[in-house]
Amino acid sequence: MGTLLFKANYSYKLITLLILQQAIKISKIAKERVEILINLYKNLYKIAKLIQERIKKYYNLKKSKGLDLKEGDKV
16 A cells, blocks of 8 residues: 655645635636746846846956057067
């Protein structure tokens, strides 16, 4: 006879008090929240990429190209 993994791990049987309608409602809410989180992640990713590009552009402008020395100049 098989034992539920939950019972084997936690030493008691899992009892859920949700009926099917409640489970469906919760799953709809969960799907909406997941969609919101995915949209937030996409927006943050776009913003991070934009900031990264601007920092790269600024760094390249401020980057020192070295001294303007020619052969024969005194150092």
